[in-house]
Amino acid sequence: MGRRLLFLGPPGAGKGTQAAMLAKAIGVPHISTGAMLRDNVAQGTDLGKQAQAIMAAGDLVPDELVVAMVKDRLSQEDAACGYLLDGFPRNVVQAQALDDAIGAGALELALLLEADEEELVQRLLKRAQDEGREDDNEVTIRNRQQVYRDETEPLVGYYPDSGVSVVAVDGLGTISAVFARLVTALADN
Numbered sequence: 001m002g003r004r005l006l007f008l009g010p011p012g013a014g015k016g017t018q019a020a021m022l023a024k025a026i027g028v029p030h031i032s033t034g035a036m037l038r039d040n041v042a043q044g045t046d047l048g049k050q051a052q053a054i055m056a057a058g059d060l061v062p063d064e065l066v067v068a069m070v071k072d073r074l075s076q077e078d079a080a081c082g083y084l085l086d087g088f089p090r091n092v093v094q095a096q097a098l099d100d101a102i103g104a105g106a107l108e109l110a111l112l113l114e115a116d117e118e119e120l121v122q123r124l125l126k127r128a129q130d131e132g133r134e135d136d137n138e139v140t141i142r143n144r145q146q147v148y149r150d151e152t153e154p155l156v157g158y159y160p161d162s163g164v165s166v167v168a169v170d171g172l173g174t175i176s177a178v179f180a181r182l183v184t185a186l187a188d189n
């Protein structure tokens with residue numbers, strides 16, 4: 001049987017990289033709303049046009065747009081035997097919409113990648129500089145962290161209240177060290 005997992009963690013903690021590796025290792029699709037939205041922007045779809053400026057500012061794309069996109073994705077065949085959600089839900093409204101769509105308690109586990117906020121900001125600033133990403137300036141980077149703290153972090157309390165355990169994993173260290181911790185956390189939970 002596949003597993004229905006969810007990944008939580010602040011921007012810049014390496015969530016996308018780890019989620020992709022972990023999904024591959026356990027044989028479920030990696031469903032990243034950030035990646036899906038970026039595809040829509042790149043392809044110039046209506047959704048992409050609506051999302052572009054919001055994403056550039058580091059704010060959240062409206063719930064109804066993201067929820068519709070995720071529901072559509074979850075209805076595809078490959079998601080029938082499990083998935084790893086990355087970047088969704090991003091707030092309690094989205095979490096409730098997910099519960100409504102798949103049934104409360106259908107999620108097995110939430111993995112929380114933990115990292116120090118200031119360290120993440122410094123890491124993201126350096127990356128923006130190295131890669132010449134002018135859209136990733138300090139204001140946007142700090143806004144993303146704030147949005148995470150205000151909107152997404154409350155899910156760390158929401159899930160245990162609705163019967164889904166949240167397992168915290170230290171996000172500090174090399175990609176392979178963090179990955180090993182995640183694999184252990186999954187095996188133990």
Ligand code: AMP
Nearest residue numbers: 033034055058059060061066087088090
């Ligand atoms: P990410 O790659 O997960 O950091 O997402 C990049 C950007 O896409 C975010 O800063 C948001 O603007 C947008 N985004 C991704 N997932 C969601 C979501 N579940 N709800 C709203 N906006 C999202």
